[in-house]
Amino acid sequence: MTWAEIQPLLTTACWETLYMVGWSTVITAAIGLPLGVLLVLTSRGGLLQNVVLNKVIGVVVNITRSLPFIILMVALIPFTRWLVGAAFGLNAAVVMLSVGAIPFFARLVETSIREVDPGLVEAVHAMGGNTRTVVVKALLPESLPSLVSGLTTTVIALVGYSAMAGTISAGGLGNLAWTYGYQRFENKVMIATIVLLIALVTVVQLAGDLTARALARRGARTSGAPGLRLLRAARVAETTETS
Amino acid sequence: MITTTDLRKVYPSRDREITALDGVDLHVREGEVYGVVGQSGAGKSTLIRCVNLLERPTSGTVEVAGQDLTALGGRTDRAGAALRAARSGIGMVFQHFNLLASRTVQGNVELPLEILGISGKERSRKALELLDLVGLADKARAYPAQLSGGQKQRVGIARALAGDPKVLLSDEATSALDPETTRSILQLLRDLNQQLGLTVLLITHEMDVVKAICDSAALMKNGRVVESGTVAELLATPGSELAHELFPVGGEPSGPDRTVIDLTFHGESATEPVISQLARTYNVDVSILGAAMETISGRQIGRMRIELPGPFEDNVVPIGFLREQGIQVEVARTAAARVKETVK
Structure with missing residues (x-):
């Protein structure tokens, strides 16, 4: 295959991947975040302690997380068909990706929120705040940098999952690599896909890291970005040399 | 101003019950600074948390400014609206400040005002006024991480005053601070007590705090108040342990x-x-x-x-x-x- 033939395929596949990852990220965040908060609130000693609900959510989350994604996809076929009317295609893939990523993200959210100092919860209560105030004014804003990091990890996992979703003819870079690279031995396509996936993951990771760092740095005096640290170190070395 | 009657708090534990408060009667008069001293584990922390019902006492009553808080509905964490309203009229400062790292100094002071549903303009006016009162007007835009311990506690105090409370609870407010800063924070509390007529209930393990600003004091041991009264009364009590400690x-x-x-x-x-x-x-x-x-x-x-x-x-x-x-x-x-x- 010539480059001219590959290029339109790559462009389409790229958009398909972005479509799948984009929508499933939105859905995962929208459902996973409240779910994670609920896991914290309903746990023993939590603000809305409800051991039964907590156990039920926990078990569902664990079951979903313990299945390899490829198996989960197959198991989800009836559900997907019921929800979007098809078991294959981009929208079906979005459903499967979301179901796979929600429990993952919910656990990350749970961990992030548990990191918040319980003293802040106490302070908000002492001011006359209710549970909603605690969540909205203290837990979420204080764990935001950590939540952003968690979402970054989730998006990268989704990029990987979306390649697997390619096997159910969902399209995207994974599908392209599978049909051309693997089944037709088009190495050029394979390499181009790999490069694109690496680029995509790198961009997501970088954007996530920068955002998380910018949020965490609010007010912190020290600890710049690694790049800045290196620069600063170089500057220090320079000044010591000249003096 | 604050009256607790036969306050008991029992924590259920795996094999036995732990009694943190064992029938505490406390009476804090309006406009005084009242210090509760005792070693860690004596029940001071539980006591101060029972006053604004962050901890719900097992039995007994708590009355603040004539209102029986224990009668108000709701569990500690799902407190009813009436209890939440009562709490916003009781300021509280903490040993570890408990400021939100994600908000500026001004944002932290505005938080209780947001909870009270006060509009944006009014909030920022009030917050700046309070910061001025505690001597931090120039730090409004700073983040807590950029402040020293003493400055953080000043923010904590400004925040506690946002709801125009009649009562201020201080939970070891100076225990994380150096002696110099401790003095300045205590002076601030004393000033607020005199300027605003604020009733202050503070718990501490430092006798110096009582000596510096308290009108009255109580000594706690094993969940009980073993001595209490004005500092003069305590001194007049033969064999008073507090007087001897002071x-x-x-x-x-x-x-x-x-x-x-x-x-x-x-x-x-x-x-x-x-x-x-x-x-x-x-x-x-x-x-x-x-x-x-x-x-x-x-x-x-x-x-x-x-x-x-x-x-x-x-x-x-x-x-x-x-x-x-x-x-x-x-x-x-x-x-x-x-x-x-x-x-x-």
Whole structure:
């Protein structure tokens, strides 16, 4: 295959991947975040302690997380068909990706929120705040940098999952690599896909890291970005040399 | 202003129950600074958390500004609207400040105002006014991480005052601070108490805090208040442990057949030259074994341990003279005397 033939395929596949990852990220965040908060609130000693609900959510989350994604996809076929009317295609893939990523993200959210100092919860209560105030004014804003990091990890996992979703003819870079690279031995396509996936993951990771760092740095005096640290170190070395 | 009646708090534990508060009766008058002291584990923290019902007492009642809080509905964490409203009228400052790292200083002070549903413009006006009051007007845009411990506690205090409370609860507010900063924070609390007529209930393990700003104090041990009253009353109580802790006097008699007495001066007697009068009038040699003199809320209070020659029987008249001068006199149980008693 010539480059001219590959290029339109790559462009389409790229958009398909972005479509799948984009929508499933939105859905995962929208459902996973409240779910994670609920896991914290309903746990023993939590603000809305409800051991039964907590156990039920926990078990569902664990079951979903313990299945390899490829198996989960197959198991989800009836559900997907019921929800979007098809078991294959981009929208079906979005459903499967979301179901796979929600429990993952919910656990990350749970961990992030548990990191918040319980003293802040106490302070908000002492001011006359209710549970909603605690969540909205203290837990979420204080764990935001950590939540952003968690979402970054989730998006990268989704990029990987979306390649697997390619096997159910969902399209995207994974599908392209599978049909051309693997089944037709088009190495050029394979390499181009790999490069694109690496680029995509790198961009997501970088954007996530920068955002998380910018949020965490609010007010912190020290600890710049690694790049800045290196620069600063170089500057220090320079000044010591000249003096 | 704050009254607790037979307050009990029992924490259920795996094999046995832990009693944190064992029938605490506390009475804090309006406009005073009241200190609760005790070692860690004595129940101070639980007590102060029961006052605004962050902890719901197992039994007993808490009344703040004439309102029975224990009667208001809702569990600690799902407190009813009435209890939340009552809480916003009670300020609280914490040992570890508990400021939101994600908000600026001004944002932190605005938080309770947001909870009260006050509009944006009014919020920022009020927050800046409070920051000015605690001396941090220039730090409004800074983040807590950029502040020193003392500055953070000032923000904590400004935040606690946002709801125009009549009562301020202070949970070891100075325990994480150095002595210098501790003094300035205590001074601020005292100023607020006097300027705003704020009633302050503070818990601490530092006697110096009580000495510096408290009008009244209570000593807690094993979930009970073992001593309480105004500082003057405590000093007037023979054998008061708090008085002894606040004004430690020591010193052992120089030989056998001596009478060692502890004197407590307050009010006018503190400024009278009583000891020299005693020596002149009765021609006795008075030696001072130990002494401490302090000014507590503008009043001089002192304790002194002196030694008179001869056994107690010979000194009844001089001791009577001291009592007449309005000095509280206690015959000290020195270590030597205690040893004698055990031998008997």
